[in-house]
Amino acid sequence: MSARKAGLDIAKYIPEISRIKDRSIREKTSKVWSALWSESKYARLEDLTVNTSTKYPHIVHNRSVVVMAIEVAETVMKFHKAKIDMDVLISSAILQDASKLVETEPDGKGGTRKSELGGRFQHAFYSAHMALEAGLPMQIAENIMEHTFDNSSYPKSLEAKILFYVDQVDMAALGLDRWKKTGAVYR
Ligand SMILES: [Fe+2]
Numbered sequence: 001m002s003a004r005k006a007g008l009d010i011a012k013y014i015p016e017i018s019r020i021k022d023r024s025i026r027e028k029t030s031k032v033w034s035a036l037w038s039e040s041k042y043a044r045l046e047d048l049t050v051n052t053s054t055k056y057p058h059i060v061h062n063r064s065v066v067v068m069a070i071e072v073a074e075t076v077m078k079f080h081k082a083k084i085d086m087d088v089l090i091s092s093a094i095l096q097d098a099s100k101l102v103e104t105e106p107d108g109k110g111g112t113r114k115s116e117l118g119g120r121f122q123h124a125f126y127s128a129h130m131a132l133e134a135g136l137p138m139q140i141a142e143n144i145m146e147h148t149f150d151n152s153s154y155p156k157s158l159e160a161k162i163l164f165y166v167d168q169v170d171m172a173a174l175g176l177d178r179w180k181k182t183g184a185v186y187r
Contacts, residue, residue: 004038005037005038005040006038007034007035007037007038008033008034008037008038008045009030009034010029010030010033010034010094011030013045013059013062013063014059014062014063014066014094016063016066016067016070016090016094017029017030017090017094019070019086019090020086020087020090020091021086021087022087024135025087025088025091025136025137025140026087026091028091028131028134028135028136029090029091029094029095029136031134032095032098032127032130032131032134032136033094033095033098035130035134036098036099036101036102036126036127036130037101039101039102040101040102040105041105041106041115042101042105042106043106045059046059047106047110047112048100048101048104048112049104049111049112050171050174050176051112051176052104052107052111052112052113052114053176054174054176055110055111056174056176058097058100061097061170061171061174062094062096062097062098064170064173065093065096065097065163065166065167065170066090066093066094068166068169068170069089069090069093069162069163069166070086070089070090070093072162072165072166073086073089073159073162076158076162082158083158084158084159084162085139085159088137088139088140088143088157088159089143089159089162089163091131091136091140092140092143092144092147092159092160092163093163093166095127095130095131095136095140095144096124096127096143096144096147096148096163096167097123097124097127098127098130099123099124099125099126099127099130100123102115102117102118102126103115103117103118103121103123103126104118122148122150122151123148123150124144124145124147124148124150124151125145127144128141128142128144128145129141131144139157139159142156142157142160143155143157143159143160143163146160146164147160147163147164147167149178
């Protein structure tokens, strides 16, 4: 019987998780990351790449998206008195891409390739599934689904819109934005 891989404390990589005030949301967010890590085939988190065409580590992108989401939210709250649920936003930003851990796998050459799960289902579906299974609010699962071009609908909540745009900004900063690559017009 093979031992199940130990979990992972995402707070070591994304300390901004401590900004989630609601203890239940904070703990469930951490639990989803840890569960996905245990399911993944990666030996080191640093081996998970932003996508299968680059060796750039995903976790740097993930943290940058979380930090940008917080700072953009604080800015629009300050200038426009916008109403933003920071717990929902931060949890969604931490989890949006966590299922890359199982949507991809090491290719044995220092890079990554799509797993069977990643080939069958749209990006982020499995993160959203795990979020719901952990008992996180549906709004968080919806934001996770809506952060990607693969989804069939626009981001609806302000939290989802912030997450969508900062994710695109970060991908553009890495030269990996899909607008440039595909010319897709977002639906
Ligand atoms: Fe993503």
